[in-house]
Amino acid sequence: MIDLSTRSLQDSQEPVTPVPRKVGRRRLLLLAAALPLAAWRLNQTAEAAPLRWEGTALGAPASLVLYHAGDTQRAQAALTATLAEVARLEAMFSLFQADSWLSRLNREGRITGAPTEFQSLLGSALKMAALSRGVFDPSIQPLWSLYFEHFVVGGHSQPPTVTRVQQALSLVGWRGVRLAGDEVSLARAGMGVSLNGIAQGFITDRCSALLRQHGFSQMLVDMGEPRALEAKPDGSAWIIGLGDPREPSRALHTLSVVDQAVATSGGYGTRLDAAGLYTHLINPRTGHTAPAKESVTVVAASATQADALSTALALIPRADTPARLALLRTQPGCRAICIDSAGQVSELS
Template sequence: MLMAAAVPLVAWRVQQNAHAAPLQWQGLAMGAPASVILHHGGDTTRAQAALTATLAEVNRLEAMFSLFRADSLISELNRSGRLKDAPPEFVSLLGTALAMAAASKGVFDPSIQPLWRLYFEHFVTGANTAPPAANQVAQARALVGWQGVQITGSQVRLARPGMALSLNGVAQGFITDRCSTVLRSHGFSHMLVDMGEPRAVAPKPDGSAWQIGLADPREPNRAIHTLSVLDQAVATSGGYGTRLDDAGLYTHLINARTGRTAPAYESVTVVAPTATQGDALSTALALIPSTDVSARLALLRTQPGCRAICINHAGQVSELS
């Protein structure tokens, strides 16, 4: 009688647990929906411990970067204009944001907060329907300028009174990357981590790619396109995410050079090696006017390993190339 070749015990265990239900978590990070899908091969105890450590990391980083928290480091910096002993993560992420500001020629700018505050207070707090006056925009723009953000060792200083930072254009991606690192340090390798921007780490246990849907800017609850992703991050920026007026003409995306908000009902998605890189690049690309294709291409080419997918007002999907 023919005997089947013996399957090594370790391989048998992997096969046996390949279809174990993954650990799934949903919550909030930086005020936005967040989730983790973690394939653990049946070791739920270790997976729960890894998730607990991951959520602790989210809390630690929110204490640095969240503008929703009055006690965060970025809120302290915006109040006082200086941080004397900023943690390495804060300095690193701010450096990444400043590098994108330079590469985008100031379209992306972490010192955008005075303009954002103007638009938010005007439309949301003030319940206005007409845009802010030109002189108000000019006054806020005078406080914006990434060259005035100074990093010396662990000290961060804002050059002019009234300057203020927002790292919302890159922090969610950074937190996604940090959480992925925490989970990998616990021995896991098959996961989809989304702290505002998703990152697929390794394939699924069966070898297949992760499927990530891109929202239709006209109907954000509907996917208009699907990406197959392996060991990459996907970051999307679009004005539809936060509309400040009923018509959607003014959004949370603001061009620092002009003071105008980016066009609504349009999105730019970047597939990148890391969520940090994708987050910053998608924000910058979304802020460049859709008619200036050459500027978008020039910026994209400064970021190795990245590609960009654009969705226009009519819902047409195209790759920037």
């Protein structure tokens, strides 16, 4: 069930603390067909006043802050269009809507006439898969389904057998996802695609572009990953807090961003077992999951790029600094901030 409740936010300088947005693949990209405009609350005060919304979308916390010049009618039109765009994209990428393009691909193994946005996002996912040598892999769905059904549905405390993990691994391999124009196909029966490690960033970027088209230029859009466009009217940067993996509601570090996006990946987003030994971030090459008390945050030009890169870096073991650096250097202009299980913050460099 989607929570459409909202509350006004006070105009304070306290940092916004994003939780890891790869939270629970069983909840990610779960969105009602449409969100009512009543879910948005406008602060209609002085000129260049902030319009603020906070609620739930895409199965995770979402928020929007944009400055407007008191033109309520234009703001309402922009917000209505933004909500419609979120719903439209969710109908492409959802794993939970039976008629989504992604669900059809996983069910039938082949789709034709895929929308331009679906082609674009899948293409970006496959590119990151190649750059990361398969650490980021959109064909991870069979492994995720195994872990979800075993721990969440089955209620087991011990991991699946090695045999079952190996069976799921045999169905994973990004090279088996074939994209040719508007046709997408899967090489083997039983394969499945998830875009959860990149789709929220993509939707944030799309909403940001749409709001720009409506004449807004100073905003922080967070439809799963936050993206800041321009500085605030007073010239100050947007402040984004990075949660402590040991206590995600507490900001351990802050970033000042302007015209950049930020994405955080951490196993603590969803722990599949009570002990936290198994998380939702699964390495497609080994079947092992990322640690529950570590995170990687990426600052990039777009939320799509930050989302995919943070997912990949979080799946490379922290001890393998050369591999992390090699991947980071394929993305010029990106920064990566790592937080370890002791709460130590370091920049990958």
